[in-house]
Amino acid sequence: MTAVHGQCDPRFSRVREVFDGHFAEGEELGAAFAVFLDGEPVVDLWAGVADRHSGRPWERGTPALTYSCTKAVTATAALLLAERGLLDVAAPVADVWPEFARGGKERITVEHLLTHQAGLPVIEEPVPVEEFEDQAAIADRLAGQAPIWEPGTAHGYHALTYGFLLGEVIRRVSGRSVGEFVTAEIAAPLGLELWLGAPQDVAARAARLSAGERRGTAGTAEGTGTAEGTGTVEGTGTAGGAQALSGAAPDTAPDAVPRVSGAATPPGDPLTEMSRAVLDKDSLMNRALGNPPIHLLKGGANHPVMLRSGWPAVGAVATARGLAGFYRDLVAGRILRPATLAGAVRRRVDGRDMVLCVGSSFGLGYMRPALTFLTPTAGAESAFGHTGMGGFLGLGDVEHGLGMGYTMNKMTGAVSNSLRAYRLAEAVYGSL
Incomplete structure (x- = not known):
């Protein structure tokens, strides 16, 4: 049995039981979960291995690439600049980035970027590996494109372009990259x-992401996810962008079609539509996820280029504690003023996502409860945050005084086996 390390307030003993159960059932390789309640640490747990090949143990300070949990951090940087005037x-993006005003993008606002309404979820021209660390060059590619839909009329998850677009705005305004700004103004x-x-x-002590067990599906893809919910719609890929975005080890190939535990999806069901999009290499979903093509790097997202590049999406x-601490400090008003945060978490878009094919909901950069951000009933109106592909979760809740962070390295691909973050969050809310 895998030994679980750390501390857990007796009031949250159910959380430890769930965390331990995930290892007992073989759902984890290595993972950590941290929770702050009213600013105080009540859960700080870790267990397993950070690298399945070397057996390196997961330790208290083991960090992990958290995929799209990043988007909430980048949004916070933009909101901090807005709060400072x-x-x-x-206002239009072109006010701070004049080169952006091409191809019908003159009226795209910064809010459109934050709410995935800009109509720019895809980089049309392939991005060469040599350009991966030149975020300004990738942003310039987007500046030359036309929107896929009329900005402001619909929303669709800008899986990778969100960061390059908003990151360039932050760079133009602050004179610093998002990473530099976040370090200087928030993290440090x-x-x-x-x-x-x-x-x-x-980077040297970061967890190595892995796709988990082989499921007997043909293919050599490293796919571990398309939509980034807490486990609701993480269908995996042997096709297109789903594999391209993956950072899992190449010795695995999870199922290609999203599944709901024990249930078939009827025709016309959003998950059925999403399943088709996963398998269609030309779908908007795969095009959005597949460029820049991370899979061209040896080890995918485990490659040093990805760890050091700081893509803002x-x-x-x-660490789980660092992610939870970020939400602790947001909830406490130590990063943004309470009024700023309240306005930012207000739902701005809600409903069918043009890219993910299922329902999603966003405030200004923060996910709100929806199929892509599954939240226990107690947090259905108050929780905000962001998930990351494979199962990562960062969550804040002002009403309940919560900050949570969940990190792991077994990036599951089957919906029936990927509700880990949700179960942990459910145990937290149930313990209040």
């Missing part, structure tokens, strides 16, 4: 174990 989220002052652009020593490296 340096950025108007209602608050002592958070969170980096957008991991230093060499942090998927590049944050953090």
